[in-house]
Amino acid sequence: MCSKGYEDKLWKTIIVGKFGDKGGWCFVVIGLTKFKYDNWYADFALKDHFLDLFSINQNEEILVADSWYVEVFAKQDDVTLLCLCGLEDQKEKEVNFSSGRYFGGNDKDLGSRLPFDAGFEAVGIIAAVGDSVNDLKIGTPAAVMIFGSYAEFMMVPSKHILPVARPDPEVVAMLTSGLTASIALEKAVQMESGKVVLVTAAAGGTGQFAVQLAKLAGNTVIATCGGKEKAMLLRDLGVDRVIDYKAEDIKTRRVMAKEDSFKEKKWTKSKDGRFSVKSLCKALDPERQGDFPARVIWNSMVPPRVSFFAWEATWKKVLTLDQIQRRGCPLANGCYLCLLEEKSIDHIRLHCELPRSLWNLSFSLFGVS
Ligand SMILES: [Zn+2]
The missing domain is CATH 3.40.50.720 (NAD(P)-binding Rossmann-like Domain)
Incomplete structure (x- = not known):
């Protein structure tokens, strides 16, 4: 099938996509696909990467189409991906824990969703694009995180396609695990x-x-x-x-x-x-850095509501009007005690006239001026 039709083009894009655009990839003898058995590009041996094609190659009577014929198409806004590193690589290495966790664990859940397609992450080559897809091309290496990625071909909405530099198995590991680490460190x-x-x-x-x-x-x-x-x-x-x-x-x-x-x-x-x-x-x-005065505030002699207020006040989290304003509530801010200044935790504890006179009173009781 190498001699005609899109299969020829498809396999060429797969190999070029995986290894770059150097060297010959196959030659064709009247409908039979022949791959070079020796190293094709740098250290990569084609026979190790495309086992099926090579087993076909060993039997001179078989056409690629005999074992690989698939009608590749994509609907309107969809993209069909040929998954190179979904099932095979995950089988050999380790399946991401989440890949096997499809349901919350209750029977209802499982029953309502069977049958389901296995796999959650894959990398491959775009094999077909729908008519409305303009920004993606056939032959582009891409990854997806979507259920059913253990399939050879999967048709997915184009918004799920993540173009990648090379369709290597390492990309699969970068999806759930890599993105989780990256988002946690950079964003959170x-x-x-x-x-x-x-x-x-x-x-x-x-x-x-x-x-x-x-x-x-x-x-x-x-x-x-x-x-x-x-x-x-x-x-x-x-x-x-x-x-x-x-x-x-x-x-x-x-x-x-x-x-x-x-x-x-x-x-x-x-x-x-x-x-x-x-x-x-x-x-x-x-x-x-400031040390939190835990022993003074969380003291069994102090009533809990006072402790709680002191704890909030220390971290400046009391819902005074300025805090409510900070949370986006359009309120006018004014202290109800003095009617002069804006209300904030420092103001009502220290600077406002009334609390200040109370402080002065208590200081004078202990002889402090
Ligand atoms: Zn005041």
Whole structure:
């Protein structure tokens, strides 16, 4: 089938898409497809990457079409993807945990949705595009995250197509795990450079991406994992300090942590040199350096509602009018006690006339002027 029709073009785009546009890819003898058996481009052997085509190639009587004939088309706004690294690669390696988790676990859920197509992530080559799709071309390598990606061909709405540089198996790992790590670090944590980043469960799919991204951003990375092999893997990925929680106790262990080097066995972010999550949080958020007066506020002698108010007031979270304004509510702000200034937590506690006279009264009772 190599001699005519789109199959020829399709297989050529698959191979060129995977390996680049160098070298010959096949020659045709009256309808039979022949692939070169030796290395085709750099170190990539075609026979390893296209097992089926090569097994067909071994039998001179078979046409590619005999085993591979598929009618490739795409509806209006859809794109049909030839999945190269969905099923096969996931079978060989490890299926993303989420790939097997299709339902919430209750019987109703399962019953109502059978039968279903397996797989959630795939990478491949665009084999057909619908009439309304203008921005995507046949032959473009692309990835998708959509149910049913263990299929050889899948027709998906064009908005789900993520064009990628090469249709390599590594792209599949980058989808759920890689994007989760990237979004968590960049959007949720707003990662900077020159900080200490702690990644827990770092040897998992998402964790491995997280430690590498944090390193690339120029941070010191501390990673936790369970087991020697995982610890070794994380060291290979460039983690500065690996904590194997099966071999050492995270709570009592003195963690080696100096931001630029780990030679000194001391955690510099706390007074006693011991690692604690509290000290790490403080290091990550220096604006909250001020010590919270917990003993005074959370005191059994103080009524709970007073404690709660004092706690809110310390963090400036009391819903005074200025806070309500900050949340987008268009209210006029004015202090009801003095009718002079705007109401804020500092104003009603300290600066307003009435509270100030109360403070003065209580100070004078203790002889303070
Ligand atoms: Zn006032």
